Amino acid sequence: MEETVTTDHGGRPDVERVVVLGTGLIGTSIALALRSRGVDVALSDPDPASLRMAADLGAGRPLEENTPAVPADVAVVAAPPEVVPEVLKKAQDRGLAQVYTDAASVKSSVVAGAERLGCDLATFVPGHPMGGREKSGPGAARSDLFLGRSWALCPTGKADAGAVAAVSQVSRLCGADPLVLDPAAHDRAVALVSHAPHMAASAMAARLLEGDASALALAGQGVRDVTRVAGGDPGMWTAILSHNAAPVAGVLRGIAEDLTATAHSLEQAQGPDADLAPVRDVLERGRTGQGRLPGKHGAVRRPAWAVLPVVVSDEPGVLGRLFVAAGEAGVNIEDVRIEHTPGLPMGTVSLSVLPEAEDTLVRALSAAGWSVHPGR
Ligand SMILES: NC(=O)c1ccc[n+]([C@@H]2O[C@H](COP(=O)([O-])OP(=O)(O)OC[C@H]3O[C@@H](n4cnc5c(N)ncnc54)[C@H](O)[C@@H]3O)[C@@H](O)[C@H]2O)c1
Ligand SMILES: O=C(O)C(=O)C[C@]1(C(=O)O)C=C[C@@H](O)C=C1
Incomplete structure (x- = not known):
């Protein structure tokens, strides 16, 4: 039932301009990934706060109200499943893009809804990126959310080959592996x-x-x-x-x-x-x-960060002082995780840093009296 996707773009040029409709977790993550590959991204969301945050994060610029003079290469509908068909229909009626896809976690109902509303199925390639998080909204978005993940493409029999190729290129630009299968099998x-x-x-x-x-x-x-x-x-x-x-x-x-x-x-x-x-x-x-379960898609090719546990006292200002100490050592903190020890006024702050920065951070924090535990 499943097929690998051809890299032939069906004569279409590379995907250079994308519109993302819905700037929550998934839309903003797709937009960030595309921006990091130099793609021009325009964003839209009925919730002005989500749109502003996505734009502030560098995911793209707000889509202009008027119908654009030149349609984008691809529009991605990253809204809740129940609204995808109507968002798609409006986008196609506005001529926002040459090719359309979506990110909804279900495919048969989206295709049925699109058919019911009379959407153009030649230019619509339903999609589903198999990366996500248990958090919502643009604040949880990550440009590496889809690295090494599968990305289902479920074109109907009416889809243009060039449209399938363009959407598969979007998935690859996000670091994913496209996989074509029909909506019911998906x-x-x-x-x-x-x-x-x-x-x-x-x-x-x-x-x-x-x-x-x-x-x-x-x-x-x-x-x-x-x-x-x-x-x-x-x-x-x-x-x-x-x-x-x-x-x-x-x-x-x-x-x-x-x-x-x-x-x-x-x-x-x-x-x-x-x-x-x-x-x-x-x-x-x-x-x-x-x-x-195949190792390939589970083993995310995220950058391998060094994780440095620091035992801290549970008191106001301690995190601020720790971050300042890392900053003064010239080390950027890529991620942070905090675990509290039940019943004790202590906790462990695990700082994720680039491997080449680990030694510098260990030396700087140790010299400043922090309780660092490298190699744990
Ligand atoms: N969360 C996951 O792990 C995950 C993974 C893969 C795919 N998906 C699918 O991606 C889609 C988005 O999920 P999410 O996790 O980003 O949700 P989210 O709640 O973080 O974001 C959804 C966004 O859609 C916007 N929206 C609502 N109605 C809209 C409309 N009419 N037009 C445009 N935007 C509209 C909301 O304002 C919100 O910003 C869903 O269809 C979901 O099934 C989710
Ligand atoms: O990793 C997670 O947090 C997810 O739930 C991601 C997950 C999944 O089940 O793998 C969830 C729903 C999506 O439609 C796609 C991906």
Whole structure:
């Protein structure tokens, strides 16, 4: 069902001008990635605050109100799934671009909606970048969000080859690998690898409401890994699930059967020597299934930053002083993570820096009396 995408652009010139409609997490991330490759990007969003923030982040300039004299090469609709067809229709009616795509997490309903509204399917190549985060809005956007990820393209039979080539070029400019498949196959696939996993994570995370403070204080990385995506926007995810209901329900039924069998077996267990064959069976199949996930798309080719843990006291101003100390050493902090130690007035601040800056930072912070722990 799936095909690799030709690099032939069907005679079209390279993609140089793109319009992004919807400047939330995904639209702004696409725009930032394209800007970093020298593409001219115009931005639009009905929410003026999102638009301003995306523009301030360097994702592009606001799209002018009037219909542009020259259409862009590609317009990307990065809005919630339920509004994609109407946004596409308006954009095509305005002649914003020569080719159109979208980023919605579901494809059959988007294609059906586009057909219903009479959109031009020759120039529309539905898309779905398989990178994301559990956060919304332009403030969470990253130019490297799609590096090494798959990017589904689901053209209908009416799509021009040149339009498919142009959208595949957009995906490559964002560092992703385009993969062509039909909308129904896409929806079944993402039910398995994205939508049901999200719901399973939410169901587990919902159990945490029952945990008291001391139970939650024991939380390590395991539960954080399993529940990370549950932090996503419930409104957006309800829309995604409702647009892919039957395939997701099928996967959830399978999960529920495994969990029911596991719970039943554990309830019946008499002591540590009990026969837990059904439990073992789920664990064995789970390990085999986990091993089937391809390494390539999971292993993101983000820059390898050195991570330097610094133990700090939990008091006002400490982070400011730490950042100033790094700045005075001439080291740029690429990322930062803060972990609090429950019950102690201390925490660990993990500073991510370029590997070549690590030694400089360790020396500078150590000399200034900070508790640095390189190599941990
Ligand atoms: N969040 C993810 O991990 C992820 C990953 C891949 C694809 N997607 C898909 O990308 C799309 C955007 O998701 P997001 O995570 O960026 O959401 P988001 O909430 O961060 O951003 C959505 C943006 O769309 C704007 N918007 C709403 N109505 C609009 C309209 N009529 N015209 C133009 N813009 C409009 C909103 O103002 C908002 O800025 C969705 O279709 C989602 O299914 C999400
Ligand atoms: O990494 C995450 O936070 C995501 O949820 C990303 C993820 C996914 O399931 O992989 C979520 C929804 C999208 O449509 C595409 C990607």
